[in-house]
Amino acid sequence: MKQHIGKIIAIFFVLISVYLFISYDVSQKLGRFVVVMGNITHALQNAKHAYEEEFFEISDDELKDINITKMAKEFKSLIDKKKEAKVVGSKAPSEIQADEIREEEIPTHDRTRAVKAKIVKLEDLPDKFKPLKQFLHEPFKMGACQICHTSKNNKPGELVKKNITDICYSCHKTRYTKKFDHKPVKDGKCMDCHDPHQANTKSLLKSDSVNNLCMKCHDQKSTFKAKAKKQFVDMSLGVKHKPIVEKSCLECHDAHTADHKSLLNFDAKMDLCLDCHDDEKEAVTHSKFKHGGVNTSKKRCLECHDPHATKYKKLLKIDPVATCLNCHDKEVKSDEDGGMLMNMKKHLEENPNWHKPIKDFKKEGGCSACHAPHGSDNFSILKKSFTKNFYADLENKDFFCFECHTEKKITKQFITNSSEHNITGFRDGEVNLHYLHVNDRKGRSCKACHDEHASKYNNLIRDYTDFNGVRFPLRYIETTEGGSCAPACHKKFGYDRVNPVGIGQ
Amino acid sequence: MRRSMLLSYMVFIMLFSLSLFAQQAQLLKIVAPSPTQISQENIVSFVIEADKSTVDLITITTDANATFNIQVNPNKTHYCKTINLHLGENIIDVAGYKSNTLVSEQKRKVFLESKVHKEYRYPPQQYKREYFHNETNEKVCASCHDMSVNEVKGVAFKDVTKSNCYQCHNQVASKKHAHAPSVNWLCTSCHNGKVGTFNEADRNKSKYTVPDPIGPLCFSCHEKNEEKWGDKRFTHEPTEAGRCNKCHNSHSEENEFYLRKDSWNLCTGCHKDKIEGMHIVKTFGRKAHPTHNVKDPSRPGKDLSCISCHNPHASNASFLLQSESVMGICSRCHKK
Numbered sequence: 001m002k003q004h005i006g007k008i009i010a011i012f013f014v015l016i017s018v019y020l021f022i023s024y025d026v027s028q029k030l031g032r033f034v035v036v037m038g039n040i041t042h043a044l045q046n047a048k049h050a051y052e053e054e055f056f057e058i059s060d061d062e063l064k065d066i067n068i069t070k071m072a073k074e075f076k077s078l079i080d081k082k083k084e085a086k087v088v089g090s091k092a093p094s095e096i097q098a099d100e101i102r103e104e105e106i107p108t109h110d111r112t113r114a115v116k117a118k119i120v121k122l123e124d125l126p127d128k129f130k131p132l133k134q135f136l137h138e139p140f141k142m143g144a145c146q147i148c149h150t151s152k153n154n155k156p157g158e159l160v161k162k163n164i165t166d167i168c169y170s171c172h173k174t175r176y177t178k179k180f181d182h183k184p185v186k187d188g189k190c191m192d193c194h195d196p197h198q199a200n201t202k203s204l205l206k207s208d209s210v211n212n213l214c215m216k217c218h219d220q221k222s223t224f225k226a227k228a229k230k231q232f233v234d235m236s237l238g239v240k241h242k243p244i245v246e247k248s249c250l251e252c253h254d255a256h257t258a259d260h261k262s263l264l265n266f267d268a269k270m271d272l273c274l275d276c277h278d279d280e281k282e283a284v285t286h287s288k289f290k291h292g293g294v295n296t297s298k299k300r301c302l303e304c305h306d307p308h309a310t311k312y313k314k315l316l317k318i319d320p321v322a323t324c325l326n327c328h329d330k331e332v333k334s335d336e337d338g339g340m341l342m343n344m345k346k347h348l349e350e351n352p353n354w355h356k357p358i359k360d361f362k363k364e365g366g367c368s369a370c371h372a373p374h375g376s377d378n379f380s381i382l383k384k385s386f387t388k389n390f391y392a393d394l395e396n397k398d399f400f401c402f403e404c405h406t407e408k409k410i411t412k413q414f415i416t417n418s419s420e421h422n423i424t425g426f427r428d429g430e431v432n433l434h435y436l437h438v439n440d441r442k443g444r445s446c447k448a449c450h451d452e453h454a455s456k457y458n459n460l461i462r463d464y465t466d467f468n469g470v471r472f473p474l475r476y477i478e479t480t481e482g483g484s485c486a487p488a489c490h491k492k493f494g495y496d497r498v499n500p501v502g503i504g505q
Numbered sequence: 506m507r508r509s510m511l512l513s514y515m516v517f518i519m520l521f522s523l524s525l526f527a528q529q530a531q532l533l534k535i536v537a538p539s540p541t542q543i544s545q546e547n548i549v550s551f552v553i554e555a556d557k558s559t560v561d562l563i564t565i566t567t568d569a570n571a572t573f574n575i576q577v578n579p580n581k582t583h584y585c586k587t588i589n590l591h592l593g594e595n596i597i598d599v600a601g602y603k604s605n606t607l608v609s610e611q612k613r614k615v616f617l618e619s620k621v622h623k624e625y626r627y628p629p630q631q632y633k634r635e636y637f638h639n640e641t642n643e644k645v646c647a648s649c650h651d652m653s654v655n656e657v658k659g660v661a662f663k664d665v666t667k668s669n670c671y672q673c674h675n676q677v678a679s680k681k682h683a684h685a686p687s688v689n690w691l692c693t694s695c696h697n698g699k700v701g702t703f704n705e706a707d708r709n710k711s712k713y714t715v716p717d718p719i720g721p722l723c724f725s726c727h728e729k730n731e732e733k734w735g736d737k738r739f740t741h742e743p744t745e746a747g748r749c750n751k752c753h754n755s756h757s758e759e760n761e762f763y764l765r766k767d768s769w770n771l772c773t774g775c776h777k778d779k780i781e782g783m784h785i786v787k788t789f790g791r792k793a794h795p796t797h798n799v800k801d802p803s804r805p806g807k808d809l810s811c812i813s814c815h816n817p818h819a820s821n822a823s824f825l826l827q828s829e830s831v832m833g834i835c836s837r838c839h840k841k
Binding site: 464467468469470471472473475488489491 | 659660661662663683685686688689691694726
């Protein structure tokens with residue numbers, strides 16, 4: 001017996017190990033262990049190759065092929081071109097480059113030349129010039145009245161030359177002759193804006209600030225109404241363009257002459273705006289889906305915005321929804337896929353229940369609550385991505401809707417607590433029917449049942465839903481504590497919040 | 506002389522009897538169906554021409570003893586009635602009464618064929634395929650019914666009873682599981698009047714023929730399935746041939762997926778060898794693994810059936826199994 005004990009133990013041990021191996025857990029764990037080890041060894045074997053491919057080197061031969069000097073030249077010419085583009089060739093006869101105009105504007109005065117003239121001491125100046133103001137015209141400051149006024153005739157104020165422009169331009173040699181001139185400049189009425197002797201404002205303006213000077217003519221209530229014609233700016237409105245308030249009109253306009261209409265340095269429609277508005281520049285020029293309203297319209301930015309002042313936020317000409325409906329009052333061709341976009345105005349007129357951002361546009365922002373009007377990388381220029389499909393995987397959760405609406409609407413299977421009843425009214429007793437519709441094997445997009453703009457029914461329930469290119473009616477009937485639906489998806493099913501029908505089971 | 510008299514008598518009797526027959530035929534004329542007709546759907550529409558002066562009551566009796574009475578109206582000449590059919594031969598009796606006396610009686614035989622019942626698959630030779638919607642028949646109906654297609658392409662009816670097809674054909678979409686285009690009465694999306702390679706003979710016979718094979722038409726909506734099944738190694742023969750309607754009833758059916766029978770009976774209709782014997786594996790209790798009549802753990806709430814393990818359309822696994830590995834197929838139910 002004793003000599004067999006070793007054999008018996010060995011057999012016993014083998015049996016146990018075999019039993020353990022056969023039994024599910026050990027074999028499974030062993031299997032997993034083998035797989036994991038296999039993965040590790042595989043990864044180790046491949047690790048070297050994997051890293052090698054990450055880098056790439058340029059050989060010396062390749063380097064020689066790259067002609068750096070040529071590249072530099074090209075780059076320089078590109079920069080030069082850009083510069084040239086800025087410095088648009090002026091028609092100024094004095095052949096002064098536009099860049100230099102500013103520097104040339106204030107002439108330096110030669111004292112020797114002034115000495116020859118009869119110097120009038122400041123004390124001897126007529127009373128009307130006293131007390132002296134902050135900024136003095138250089139000849140006036142020197143008392144060199146003779147530069148402009150004749151001394152032969154004792155009548156004060158007699159000018160050397162008949163035309164005031166001839167006197168001004170004799171020192172201020174830059175003639176303002178770009179493509180467009182300011183009307184007073186064209187007419188030679190320098191004195192309309194500038195005082196020839198002294199002023200409390202820089203550039204010897206006849207007003208206490210640039211803006212006020214401009215508004216003397218360009219205000220609808222102005223007495224100079226006739227002069228400014230239609231180019232009125234109503235600065236009494238609530239929302240004003242920041243540069244006008246913080247700086248002056250000259251941020252965009254040139255007071256004398258410019259190459260673009262309305263005395264602007266850039267094209268008023270868009271280039272001028274994008275010069276400052278970098279964010280919008282990115283959206284307008286680089287987004288995947290562009291808005292035709294900005295990109296292909298006639299007036300570009302000015303199609304919707306007023307550059308000076310309006311009643312509405314974002315300097316919109318009219319209220320945010322009306323702005324959009326201005327164009328979307330008919331079927332418009334989409335730049336996205338060439339299809340036709342719906343007539344939104346008609347849709348809103350026909351369906352009285354509007355989505356809150358549209359209904360309450362003052363608070364919620366109107367269409368731009370969901371759409372990015374300057375362009376977006378998401379279809380329908382949506383601000384965030386949304387699914388285009390009827391069936392949408394809830395795992396993705398890229399439902400833009402949950403920015404405002406609570407996600408519990410679809411994630412909470414049973415709504416047992418009466419305090420949570422406001423999460424959703426679409427329930428049969430305690431069973432959340434949103435959950436049933438969205439969390440199934442085929443989760444449905446919100447848009448399957450809800451119209452995101454407007455509907456005849458409450459809760460924006462759709463009249464028709466598009467499935468495979470066919471419009472099926474939902475046949476929704478609302479009751480006091482529930483309702484029923486008979487879409488193409490199922491037969492007529494009803495639900496009731498108080499007396500459950502039992503649809504969820 | 507006598508011989509000629511006898512002859513003339515005989516001629517008279519013959520003519521008289523013939524005229525009797527002729528008169529009877531005029532009393533009640535059945536426009537449709539033809540005396541022996543095949544039906545593919547479980548309904549047949551009777552169109553009967555009757556005149557108030559000769560007949561005042563029409564009675565239609567089926568061989569299942571369902572009786573329908575139609576009162577003859579002086580203002581109408583044609584009467585119609587849709588009758589439900591059972592599988593196989595239906596003998597329907599149409600009788601005309603004038604003040605409670607039988608004046609005319611005719612019989613119609615309609616054979617309801619079925620693609621999945623072997624005994625009803627091939628109708629006897631006397632039966633013929635007839636198509637109702639041709640010009641002459643529609644002219645008859647047009648006195649009461651609007652025979653135009655009032656369906657707007659791509660938009661379903663809000664009230665399906667407004668469909669012109671609904672009035673006569675409403676029975677086809679009345680069952681539990683109904684196909685959306687059918688139950689929304691978008692009939693012409695499939696009944697487009699075209700023919701396929703298998704029903705070339707039906708060309709121009711009706712305005713509403715459906716192409717056979719129907720596959721391409723089905724895939725025009727179920728496009729994802731075409732993609733999914735297209736690149737599989739093995740395909741079930743009816744799927745391959747595009748004859749989806751062999752197993753599915755594209756209108757409505759009592760069984761899920763609009764199957765013409767419940768899935769187990771449907772499969773075993775062709776695969777008869779799987780009904781008996783040890784399909785799958787013999788267990789220790791010497792019982793075969795069940796194939797039906799038990800709950801299916803892999804599909805909660807449903808019964809075990811062939812489709813629990815086999816994919817009825819296409820698969821990369823041999824025997825069209827749902828999973829490519831043997832363990833995979835077993836572990837669908839037998840979890841640790």
